[in-house]
Amino acid sequence: MVFSLNNCTNSEQMFDGQATNRLRKRFDSTLRIWIRMGCGSSVLSIQQMLRKYRRHRLRLLRKKEYNRLRAMVPSIATKPKVSKVTVIEEAIKYIDQIGRASCRERV
Numbered sequence: 084m085v086f087s088l089n090n091c092t093n094s095e096q097m098f099d100g101q102a103t104n105r106l107r108k109r110f111d112s113t114l115r116i117w118i119r120m121g122c123g124s125s126v127l128s129i130q131q132m133l134r135k136y137r138r139h140r141l142r143l144l145r146k147k148e149y150n151r152l153r154a155m156v157p158s159i160a161t162k163p164k165v166s167k168v169t170v171i172e173e174a175i176k177y178i179d180q181i182g183r184a185s186c187r188e189r190v
Contacts, residue, residue: 149167152170152171152174153170155174155177156170156173156177157177158173158176
């Protein structure tokens with residue numbers, strides 16, 4: 084059995100028609116791949132598959148956002164490997180530096 088967004092009215096309320104269709108196609112195709120893979124040797128229910136897929140997508144999204152933040156901070160933008168903690172610490176320092184610079188300009 085393949086789960087589809089065709090029955091989900093909540094997602095349709097959030098998007099316009101074209102975006103909903105794109106989301107359905109992308110979600111359905113990705114979920115079909117996950118179901119075919121079986122997510123390992125164990126048999127998982129649809130709810131378990133959806134939770135696992137959601138965690139996977141959130142993990143990818145977090146990684147993408149950390150990379151975006153890292154690219155915005157000049158002190159770590161060129162470094163090849165930086166931990167998430169370092170990214171956040173350097174971003175805080177950079178924001179403080181910008182705040183102090185803007186205060187000086189006002190005076």
